[in-house]
Amino acid sequence: MTCVRSLPFAIGWWRGGTSVAVLLPKRIARIGGEQRSCWEPAVAAGQTAGAASQHSPTETGGLAPPVFAQVWALAEHSMSRIVFLGTGGARILVFKQLLASGGMWMELGDARFHIDPGPGALVQATKRKLDPTKLDAIILSHRHLDHANDINAMMEAMSQGGTRPRGKVFVPSDALEGDPVVLRYVRGYVKEIVTLQPGGTYEAGGITFRCPLRLRHGVEAYGFIFDAPEGAVGYISDTDYFPELADAFRVDHLIINVLRTEPTAPLQHMSVPQAQELIAAIKPKVAILTHFGMTVWRAKPWEIAERMSQQTGVRVIAARDGMRYELEEGQGVSDRHIRPPAAPSD
Numbered sequence: 001m002t003c004v005r006s007l008p009f010a011i012g013w014w015r016g017g018t019s020v021a022v023l024l025p026k027r028i029a030r031i032g033g034e035q036r037s038c039w040e041p042a043v044a045a046g047q048t049a050g051a052a053s054q055h056s057p058t059e060t061g062g063l064a065p066p067v068f069a070q071v072w073a074l075a076e077h078s079m080s081r082i083v084f085l086g087t088g089g090a091r092i093l094v095f096k097q098l099l100a101s102g103g104m105w106m107e108l109g110d111a112r113f114h115i116d117p118g119p120g121a122l123v124q125a126t127k128r129k130l131d132p133t134k135l136d137a138i139i140l141s142h143r144h145l146d147h148a149n150d151i152n153a154m155m156e157a158m159s160q161g162g163t164r165p166r167g168k169v170f171v172p173s174d175a176l177e178g179d180p181v182v183l184r185y186v187r188g189y190v191k192e193i194v195t196l197q198p199g200g201t202y203e204a205g206g207i208t209f210r211c212p213l214r215l216r217h218g219v220e221a222y223g224f225i226f227d228a229p230e231g232a233v234g235y236i237s238d239t240d241y242f243p244e245l246a247d248a249f250r251v252d253h254l255i256i257n258v259l260r261t262e263p264t265a266p267l268q269h270m271s272v273p274q275a276q277e278l279i280a281a282i283k284p285k286v287a288i289l290t291h292f293g294m295t296v297w298r299a300k301p302w303e304i305a306e307r308m309s310q311q312t313g314v315r316v317i318a319a320r321d322g323m324r325y326e327l328e329e330g331q332g333v334s335d336r337h338i339r340p341p342a343a344p345s346d
Contacts, residue, residue, distance in 0.1 A: 083105040121149070221237055
């Protein structure tokens with residue numbers, strides 16, 4: 001039995017009378033693939049603590065259905081998830097904002113991370129009611145603006161303008177040196193700034209992640225593997241394809257940046273055929289394509305993903321702006337969160 005997150009109390013009326021019962025759902029447990037509540041009863045109005053403890057919400061005299069439904073909604077929300085704050089990559093698509101470019105928001109166990117906060121990251125987070133002051137870390141794969149433009153804004157937001165220094169920031173060394181993308185004046189706003197290294201292992205919010213190797217890009221760049229409660233989550237940021245990627249990213253849930261429909265030298269970005277080869281070699285439970293360039297967007301990435309699924313035997317999903325990918329033990333993603341976007345126009 002694995003308990004994943006504490007929840008606030010729920011209040012309901014007993015069917016048998018007018019007294020109010022207060023039940024504290026101590027945590028939500030996962031038992032044999034099902035979510036169940038571990039209840040801690042409190043004293044109900046007109047009852048003793050002992051009397052309250054004899055009831056459970058599943059009994060006839062338990063919580064009324066509307067209240068129980070509300071608690072169950074909180075339980076569903078407690079599972080690990082990834083919110084895509086933008087699926088656009090490459091310069092033209094980003095500066096036209098045909099797709100958003102805010103990176104990814106990850107909630108793994110009780111930890112909250114913002115990965116690659118590109119242009120509009122803060123706007124996209126607040127638009128989707130994600131609170132930057134709750135972040136445990138901001139993680140940057142590399143210094144290019146479509147990944148790093150909003151890192152200073154997110155650092156200010158995470159620390160409430162520096163009034164409450166908190167959180168960690170993980171960046172490649174060249175994001176801090178020379179012509180830095182992390183401005184010096186905001187560096188004191190956070191608890192710690194950590195320089196990423198190939199093979200390094202790191203921790204934030206109780207979750208461990210690592211950089212298995214350095215990617216092949218025009219600047220210092222890394223991918224990440226997060227040890228989530230539901231399985232390993234891998235993110236391969238901008239890179240040229242090379243065979244070592246398959247052995248380095250043996251994960252359950254794989255996210256790949258796919259900018260181009262075909263390899264185009266000397267650009268060091270993953271193309272559709274290369275991504276398919278990588279997915280076929282790794283065989284994750286689920287693979288998610290994101291960070292699309294203009295050629296991929298015009299080719300309709302959701303159709304590309306469907307063809308990849310058929311050819312690799314792996315479930316492949318094309319991310320969309322605002323998509324919430326929920327990790328479930330052995331389940332992958334809930335279909336109700338995946339809807340194809342409207343077709344792009346030239």
